[in-house]
Amino acid sequence: MSAPFPDSPAGRPKAPAAPVAARPRGRPRKTADERDEGNRRQLILDGAARLFRAQGFDAASTRDIAAAAGMRSGSPFYHFESKNALLYAVMEEGMQRAVRSQAQALSGLDDTSPRARLAILVRHHCDILLGPAGDFVPVMLYEWRSLTPAQRAAIAQIKAVYEAPWMPVLQALYDAGALRTEPGLARLFIFGALNWAVQWYRPEGRLSLDALAAHALALFLAPE
Amino acid sequence: MSAPFPDSPAGRPKAPAAPVAARPRGRPRKTADERDEGNRRQLILDGAARLFRAQGFDAASTRDIAAAAGMRSGSPFYHFESKNALLYAVMEEGMQRAVRSQAQALSGLDDTSPRARLAILVRHHCDILLGPAGDFVPVMLYEWRSLTPAQRAAIAQIKAVYEAPWMPVLQALYDAGALRTEPGLARLFIFGALNWAVQWYRPEGRLSLDALAAHALALFLAPE
DNA sequence: CCTACCGATCGGTAGG
DNA sequence: CCTACCGATCGGTAGG
DSSP: OOOSSOSSGGGOOOOOOOOOOOOOSSSOOOOHHHHHHHHHHHHHHHHHHHHHHHHOTTTSOHHHHHHHTTOOTTTHHHHOSSHHHHHHHHHHHHHHHHHHHHHHHHTTOTTSOHHHHHHHHHHHHHHHHHSTTTTHHHHHHHSGGGSOHHHHHHHHHHHHHHHTTHHHHHHHHHHTTSOOSOHHHHHHHHHHHHHTHHHHOOTTSSOOHHHHHHHHHHHHSOOO | OOOSSOSSGGGOOOOOOOOOOOOOSSSOOOOHHHHHHTTHHHHHHHHHHHHHHHHOTTTSOHHHHHHHTTOOTTTHHHHOSSHHHHHHHHHHHHHHHHHHHHHHHHTTOTTSOHHHHHHHHHHHHHHHHHSTTTTHHHHHHHSGGGSOHHHHHHHHHHHHHHHTTHHHHHHHHHHTTSOOSOHHHHHHHHHHHHHTHHHHOOTTSSOOHHHHHHHHHHHHSOOO
């Protein structure tokens, strides 16, 4: 739970001495520090997403997040104004990636049947929630109450973009009699069923994401 | 967020002087304090359930919970060993009430059709989650990670009792072709769809719990 | 990005 | 159940 070493100098591990090399010729190789510089912010975001998801926003300390990124306790505040701004950044990045990958999953499939399109949406949603990079969106789902009203409004806008492609698909299935609940409520129920899997799905178990998505689809849709 | 008055004596409101009445004849009327004595623990539980749900376990302070029960900051610890024990007590009470009321809702309906029994289970579940007394079980659903492993095991036992009546009903519907996903997964999806309503359902809105339950049922089950 | 630190808040307790 | 308090931890910051 605590940083691997205290704030006091006694506990600080010595930084490895930088090798005093002769100045190299040609294009200067970046030192490890320079190469990482652009990634530091991302390291903080990744650690924050993981810890916010595992422990919750309030229980995850900025000290632990700093340690997860290989930094000392005060350093995250060089990259983010506050712990709250860090939470917002995690959610924003998660939703923007979700919107982009969803658009990519749907691209070129305008002529596909509503049923096939819903299958793609559900399968992609499972990936976002439960796939290998899936800490960011669960944080958005389960730490919503820690956002300020202004932050909520901003994230809600991205969420609306994410949800938009679902509605015409559900409407078409409803009109065709394959879905037996009005699209608005159906979307809430379907999202609920899938979002809840964050609580129980274990990637190392027997159930693949393909199978999970297929079973969910079978539950909601009348057989062809 | 903070108690209405600080711990220091300066901020303490004077307790209303107890009226010095002549000793009443007949059965002694209980004073307000005596009448409340058995309810103090319950007052703490109610306040804790409300605050744990609204703010989360970590964000809700024991000071605020004490204030919600009309007490000073240290007093909850006279009734509960720790904040964590209070969380456990909230969840335990919520689940025990849910088990009891579910059994009551099903009593005398052994001969009813599986479809009607599922309707009763779903409708009752909505009541537990979203009804007027519905803070305890949402706390159980969304603050699970703040329990110790031993506490999780204990709550999981009550959960198992609650879930038990669902399985034969889902199995019968699956066997009859009315449910198109195996009962184990179907139960997880259905619980997810309903549990997620904690996040979006507003009792003051247009949607009644009856309608909510009916729409959910229509989504999961093939038409009769 | 680190050092060294601060004020605030929190869970919890001894004693009555 | 209240009083008065403690130690620990936390988010955050000035200065380099």
